[in-house]
Amino acid sequence: MTEPRYLNDIKGKFPGTEAVLPEKIKDGIPAFDCPPSLILDIVKYLKAEGFNYLMNLCATDYKDTFEVIYHLSALESKAKITLKVKINREKPELASITPLHPGANWQEREAFDLLGVVFTGHPNLTRILLSCDWEGYPLRKDYSRKPDQYD
Amino acid sequence: MIDNKLKDKDGFETMYLNMGPQHPSTHGVLRLGLVLDGEVIVSAEPDIGYLHRGMEKLAEHRTYQANIAMSDRFDYVTSMNNNFVVALAIEKLLGVEIPKRAHYLRILMAELNRVVNHILLFGFFAMDLGATTALIFGFREREEVLDLFESVTGARLTYNYFRVGGVARDLPEDFIQKTGAFIKLMRKRIKDYDDLVTNNVIFRDRSVGIGKISKEDILAYSLSGPVMRASGIKYDIRKDDTYSVYKEFDFNIPTREDGDCFDRYLLRMLELRESLKIIEQVLVKLEPGEIMAKVPKVIKPPAGEAYIRTESPKGELSVYLVSDGTVNPYRFHLRAPSFINLQILQKILPGVKVADVIAILGSIDIVLGEVDR
Amino acid sequence: MNVSYGLENIWLWFTALLEKLFGWFGLPYIFAYTIEKIIFAAALLAFISISVLFLIWMERKVSAHIQSRLGPMHVGGWHGWAQTIADMVKLLFKEDIIPAKADKWVHRIAPIVVFVPSLMAFLVIPFEKNLIGQDLNVGILLIFAFSSLAVLAIIMGGWASNNKYTLIGGIRSAAQMVSYEIPLVLSVLSVVMMVGSLKLNDIVEAQSRVWFVFSQPLAFMLYIIAGTAEVNRTPFDLPEAESEIVSGYNTEYSGLKYGFFMLSEFTNMLIVSLVAATVFMGGWLGPKWLPLPGIIWLLLKTYLIVFVLMWVRWTFPRLRVDRLMDFGWKILIPLAFINIFITGLFMVIFK
Numbered sequence: 001m002t003e004p005r006y007l008n009d010i011k012g013k014f015p016g017t018e019a020v021l022p023e024k025i026k027d028g029i030p031a032f033d034c035p036p037s038l039i040l041d042i043v044k045y046l047k048a049e050g051f052n053y054l055m056n057l058c059a060t061d062y063k064d065t066f067e068v069i070y071h072l073s074a075l076e077s078k079a080k081i082t083l084k085v086k087i088n089r090e091k092p093e094l095a096s097i098t099p100l101h102p103g104a105n106w107q108e109r110e111a112f113d114l115l116g117v118v119f120t121g122h123p124n125l126t127r128i129l130l131s132c133d134w135e136g137y138p139l140r141k142d143y144s145r146k147p148d149q150y151d
Numbered sequence: 152m153i154d155n156k157l158k159d160k161d162g163f164e165t166m167y168l169n170m171g172p173q174h175p176s177t178h179g180v181l182r183l184g185l186v187l188d189g190e191v192i193v194s195a196e197p198d199i200g201y202l203h204r205g206m207e208k209l210a211e212h213r214t215y216q217a218n219i220a221m222s223d224r225f226d227y228v229t230s231m232n233n234n235f236v237v238a239l240a241i242e243k244l245l246g247v248e249i250p251k252r253a254h255y256l257r258i259l260m261a262e263l264n265r266v267v268n269h270i271l272l273f274g275f276f277a278m279d280l281g282a283t284t285a286l287i288f289g290f291r292e293r294e295e296v297l298d299l300f301e302s303v304t305g306a307r308l309t310y311n312y313f314r315v316g317g318v319a320r321d322l323p324e325d326f327i328q329k330t331g332a333f334i335k336l337m338r339k340r341i342k343d344y345d346d347l348v349t350n351n352v353i354f355r356d357r358s359v360g361i362g363k364i365s366k367e368d369i370l371a372y373s374l375s376g377p378v379m380r381a382s383g384i385k386y387d388i389r390k391d392d393t394y395s396v397y398k399e400f401d402f403n404i405p406t407r408e409d410g411d412c413f414d415r416y417l418l419r420m421l422e423l424r425e426s427l428k429i430i431e432q433v434l435v436k437l438e439p440g441e442i443m444a445k446v447p448k449v450i451k452p453p454a455g456e457a458y459i460r461t462e463s464p465k466g467e468l469s470v471y472l473v474s475d476g477t478v479n480p481y482r483f484h485l486r487a488p489s490f491i492n493l494q495i496l497q498k499i500l501p502g503v504k505v506a507d508v509i510a511i512l513g514s515i516d517i518v519l520g521e522v523d524r
Numbered sequence: 525m526n527v528s529y530g531l532e533n534i535w536l537w538f539t540a541l542l543e544k545l546f547g548w549f550g551l552p553y554i555f556a557y558t559i560e561k562i563i564f565a566a567a568l569l570a571f572i573s574i575s576v577l578f579l580i581w582m583e584r585k586v587s588a589h590i591q592s593r594l595g596p597m598h599v600g601g602w603h604g605w606a607q608t609i610a611d612m613v614k615l616l617f618k619e620d621i622i623p624a625k626a627d628k629w630v631h632r633i634a635p636i637v638v639f640v641p642s643l644m645a646f647l648v649i650p651f652e653k654n655l656i657g658q659d660l661n662v663g664i665l666l667i668f669a670f671s672s673l674a675v676l677a678i679i680m681g682g683w684a685s686n687n688k689y690t691l692i693g694g695i696r697s698a699a700q701m702v703s704y705e706i707p708l709v710l711s712v713l714s715v716v717m718m719v720g721s722l723k724l725n726d727i728v729e730a731q732s733r734v735w736f737v738f739s740q741p742l743a744f745m746l747y748i749i750a751g752t753a754e755v756n757r758t759p760f761d762l763p764e765a766e767s768e769i770v771s772g773y774n775t776e777y778s779g780l781k782y783g784f785f786m787l788s789e790f791t792n793m794l795i796v797s798l799v800a801a802t803v804f805m806g807g808w809l810g811p812k813w814l815p816l817p818g819i820i821w822l823l824l825k826t827y828l829i830v831f832v833l834m835w836v837r838w839t840f841p842r843l844r845v846d847r848l849m850d851f852g853w854k855i856l857i858p859l860a861f862i863n864i865f866i867t868g869l870f871m872v873i874f875k
Contacts, residue, residue: 281759356843
């Protein structure tokens with residue numbers, strides 16, 4: 001089985017993109033570390049290559065950085081790919097992919113709501129699960145909740 | 152926020168209607184902010200989060216096995232399927248192979264739960280369109296499956312049946328025979344369903360051509376499951392990205408072309424039949440054997456991450472699980488099908504009538520426990 | 525027809541006695557007449573209340589058995605017969621809530637306005653030939669006139685509650701009742717043409733040979749459909765579509781006022797069925813070989829139609845509002861006109 005073209009292309013076309021070691025990824029989906037500035041272009045390129053279905057978008061707090069993870073799939077060829085973007089924890093900003101995949105809308109809002117990742121270019125980046133007056137971002141590892149009357 | 156000053160097409164004032172969070176048919180605590188021009192929707196915005204329990208945060212403070220127990224509460228209609236995906240993800244991180252019989256039992260339970268979900272959809276969808284009797288019919292058959300579940304797991308709603316490395320208990324003696332009887336009964340009842348609802352003129356009038364979702368929208372909005380297949384995309388994770396031992400079973404992936412409410416409803420009725428087929432095959436293939444693999448008492452998966460997809464009755468139910476080598480998950484993210492399928496409302500609601508809002512919402516099949524987590 | 529064992533004989537005997545009694549005391553006839561009518565009205569009211577209580581219980585039992593349930597089984601002993609009475613008592617004791625920003629007076633009057641006209645319509649229904657409140661020569665017209673007043677109350681209730689759901693319910697109801705009144709009246713019109721009288725007793729007696737349900741089947745069907753819409757029952761229950769607009773016009777009503785809305789709903793259903801039995805199924809006429817009081821025959825026919833209405837309600841989903849209008853204006857009304865035309869044609873040909 002030959003390597004699909006896009007795997008090499010990603011590394012070639014987008015400098016700074018690196019494949020993540022397969023030991024860490026247990027699900028066997030090829031994964032790439034992408035520079036934050038290029039994510040929109042990479043997703044656009046992949047969409048043109050047939051990765052038309054955004055399976056999942058979520059973010060993780062790794063204490064020193066945030067990581068936003070995109071799981072994309074091509075429904076035709078059934079190929080899957082994972083994109084990982086490390087962003088600055090102090091200034092967590094990343095381009096929104098909602099214009100390309102409208103389905104990312106609420107998932108980005110969720111990541112903003114729970115982790116405070118700001119997606120620039122998002123049409124309506126407001127809290128979605130928590131109430132709009134909530135303080136802090138609960139899924140951050142350093143989040144501590146103020147005790148309320150139930151504690 | 153929605154603009155309350157929107158004008159209708161003749162320049163008159165519109166009416167802002169809060170549908171929910173307390174409303175008989177928003178399937179829980181969903182709030183829809185509707186701007187109405189008479190009975191026609193000008194714009195709509197779903198507002199969610201009323202049932203948010205912070206499950207992703209809770210998961211980080213629970214052991215892996217306890218997370219399976221918590222997963223019962225995501226989509227409380229299809230607990231078995233939730234158990235399934237979490238158990239699969241943990242096993243993927245651990246690298247455990249589970250015994251054959253455990254695989255079969257898992258598929259048996261997951262498919263029975265799919266039957267339950269689709270029966271409930273039948274009832275609730277008809278109820279949303281005003282046919283009250285169908286709801287009771289649906290619940291009647293659901294009871295049968297719940298009795299089966301109760302005989303295996305001891306619970307009727309939150310089963311907590313799956314374990315890391317297998318399942319909790321083996322089947323009771325008469326389970327196979329009872330399930331066989333249930334399949335026979337269900338096949339008969341599906342005919343009743345068709346007579347009462349599917350072939351009803353008013354039902355068709357209310358659902359055919361309502362809330363059409365195009366193929367392009369399906370892909371753009373990442374819709375999955377029956378909603379996707381009703382629009383003509385033949386994609387089922389059980390077949391196309393197979394997991395567990397689904398490839399051993401012979402079943403079809405029904406699709407429909409129009410992507411309207413009726414197709415979404417009918418697709419579930421077709422899937423119901425396929426699920427019964429799978430259950431029948433499992434019952435034949437079941438052989439005595441181990442139901443648990445050898446797993447350590449304290450589950451500490453090595454550091455790593457996995458994204459595991461399964462086909463829940465509502466769509467693609469996936470878990471993104473990150474382990475840092477401790478007893479608790481480092482990150483637990485649930486890709487909830489209801490949550491993502493719900494997004495399409497904003498796109499397809501403008502222009503339909505108030506009554507269609509309910510029909511569309513019902514046909515997309517959401518459970519707020521999963522939307523809000 | 526000379527049925528000699530009717531309830532009417534007792535009534536006639538009683539009124540004659542009363543008049544004679546008043547004559548002995550030298551009182552004018554008008555006193556006896558007034559007292560007769562008051563007694564009749566009281567009896568009618570008792571009949572209506574008991575019927576409605578029974579209808580609600582029947583609705584629950586019929587729906588239960590259609591849905592393979594049992595329905596109320598405990599209150600009162602035998603099959604929960606006292607369930608409705610218990611419910612009524614509960615409604616009586618419930619807190620009466622008027623929303624803070626409601627139009628208070630209109631909100632208060634609406635349940636009365638909805639209930640009174642539906643009672644008035646009973647005045648002209650002949651339970652037996654002489655067992656009738658007043659045998660007006662515009663009887664059938666009066667019934668329709670009164671039953672169309674209900675829409676006023678529903679709009680009042682919907683508007684005064686100051687709630688968007690009730691408003692939608694009220695407006696829907698206005699649209700629906702106004703458009704379904706037309707086929708309702710038109711379908712009866714063809715019968716009236718054949719009889720040549722609006723008097724209900726004349727209509728009943730005209731059916732001594734053949735019921736109008738057989739000679740006017742289309743009119744009967746139109747009447748039942750439009751009648752179902754007129755009493756807001758599924759598949760035409762849009763004004764109170766529970767799954768769409770919570771409870772429609774009576775969302776904000778509680779306690780006794782809600783009870784009035786519910787009562788009037790069932791009273792209206794009773795009227796629609798009574799009129800159907802009277803106009804199309806021979807009213808108090810029964811077969812000659814089975815001498816039963818006419819009122820029994822009338823009630824049997826009425827409850828048959830009530831049962832059909834209930835059966836329909838628990839089987840069908842609800843129409844959508846625009847399809848409802850389409851159905852009313854584009855199908856029912858043209859059909860009703862065609863029916864009238866054909867009736868007229870036949871009348872001219874077979875004169």
